[in-house]
Amino acid sequence: MKFSIYLNAQSPGPAHDREVIEAVTEQAKIADAAGFASICLTDHHFTGYNTYGNPFTYGAYLYPQLPNRTPIVLSVAVPALGHPLNFAEQCNLLDMLTQGNCVIGIGSGGSPHEYIGLGRDQNQRAALTDEVVDVALAALEKELDDPDLEYETAHSKGVLKLRIMPTSWNRRPRFARAALSEQGALRAAELGWPLMTGRMLPDEIAERYATYYSALDAAGHDAETIRYARDWSLTQKIVYVGETDEQAMEAIQKPLDYITTMTRNLFAVNSDTAGFKNSVVGVSPEDRDAFVEKAMLVGSPDTIAAQIDQYAAAGIGHMSFVFLFGQLPVDAGRRSLQLFIDKVMPRFGGTDA
Numbered sequence: 001m002k003f004s005i006y007l008n009a010q011s012p013g014p015a016h017d018r019e020v021i022e023a024v025t026e027q028a029k030i031a032d033a034a035g036f037a038s039i040c041l042t043d044h045h046f047t048g049y050n051t052y053g054n055p056f057t058y059g060a061y062l063y064p065q066l067p068n069r070t071p072i073v074l075s076v077a078v079p080a081l082g083h084p085l086n087f088a089e090q091c092n093l094l095d096m097l098t099q100g101n102c103v104i105g106i107g108s109g110g111s112p113h114e115y116i117g118l119g120r121d122q123n124q125r126a127a128l129t130d131e132v133v134d135v136a137l138a139a140l141e142k143e144l145d146d147p148d149l150e151y152e153t154a155h156s157k158g159v160l161k162l163r164i165m166p167t168s169w170n171r172r173p174r175f176a177r178a179a180l181s182e183q184g185a186l187r188a189a190e191l192g193w194p195l196m197t198g199r200m201l202p203d204e205i206a207e208r209y210a211t212y213y214s215a216l217d218a219a220g221h222d223a224e225t226i227r228y229a230r231d232w233s234l235t236q237k238i239v240y241v242g243e244t245d246e247q248a249m250e251a252i253q254k255p256l257d258y259i260t261t262m263t264r265n266l267f268a269v270n271s272d273t274a275g276f277k278n279s280v281v282g283v284s285p286e287d288r289d290a291f292v293e294k295a296m297l298v299g300s301p302d303t304i305a306a307q308i309d310q311y312a313a314a315g316i317g318h319m320s321f322v323f324l325f326g327q328l329p330v331d332a333g334r335r336s337l338q339l340f341i342d343k344v345m346p347r348f349g350g351t352d353a
Helices: 014-034 055-065 084-097 112-117 122-141 182-191 202-218 223-232 245-251 253-267 273-281 288-295 301-313 330-348
Strands: 002-007 039-041 072-077 102-106 149-152 157-160 174-178 195-198 234-241 296-299 318-322
Touching: 002 014, 002 234, 002 330, 014 039, 014 055, 014 330, 039 055, 055 072, 055 084, 072 084, 072 174, 084 102, 084 122, 112 122, 122 149, 174 182, 174 223, 182 195, 182 202, 195 202, 202 223, 202 301, 234 245, 234 301, 234 330, 245 253, 245 296, 253 288, 288 296, 296 301, 301 330
Parallel strands: 002 039, 002 318, 039 072, 072 102, 102 174, 174 195, 195 234, 234 296, 234 318
Antiparallel strands: 149 157
16 A cells, blocks of 8 residues: 655644744655655646645645655646646646646546636636636647647647647656546546546445456556556545544534535535535535534544555555545644654555654
8 A cells, every 4th residue: 555645734823834844844845755756746726725836836836855755646736727738738847847747637626616716617616617727738749840730628728839738758748537437437447547536435446446456457548557547546534543542533623614614615606506516525524423524534543444444455556535624723734743653654555654
């Protein structure tokens, strides 16, 4: 089992933004020293859901601070919110600055507020994602002397005459796809991209990955593509490790209050947002018991290890964990992370740095 850390901390307000960014940077450094498989960043804007906002910028800032050069993974970027050529440039630049040590996960994202704020139709998010990604991939393939690349999407139109600069460290940046649906899993397999998912129970994830792996093996990819896709497929959970189960459950109540309120506000835009919420988050924190069961791992080190064992038995070999969430106090997040490193990781072959 491989573990990655997912940095997505919320800020109580403008006066705390710097403190929160410093806290997640500290967690990244701790994870780098402890032997985590990657540092996962996410793409959220002006909603209070993610303090650093732009994962490309923050990833480029963070990577040089990691002595062990732990890979940077975007889980996920939301191309539907931007311009396809800007997105292609950002992917190449992060790939270059990390010397190819990054994975660009792609998803349809965020919240209605993000789509509204950036002038996008939230009900077209899947189509917008596909058209931006298709143009960006074509642009990344274009050589200097190739014919002009004409493109048009719902929000952009133009001609790429030369090439995307900079070039990437690799032939092309490595991509992955986030999906909760079977259709999304099949599309990831067709592309030879890793599948990123979350907020499912072990048996649900086992069924989804069985479909994905079967389609991946049948798609005609070479052995290296299949190895890459399997290595970087992961599921994401919010984690709190306490000294006891009781202490852990008590510690998460206020953060869950915040997440519940924030989710209610994020999706209280219009009557169309119910479907958006169901497709994006899978389960709402307004149903607290279901949210804890499906989206979280909570308890003592023994309990956390037993929960991870259930996912390992379901065929999951890579899990990404959020340790700072819902305005959890920084010290509490630090203790939870350290307990995980000291008491849980060694049971799965992790280091005890």
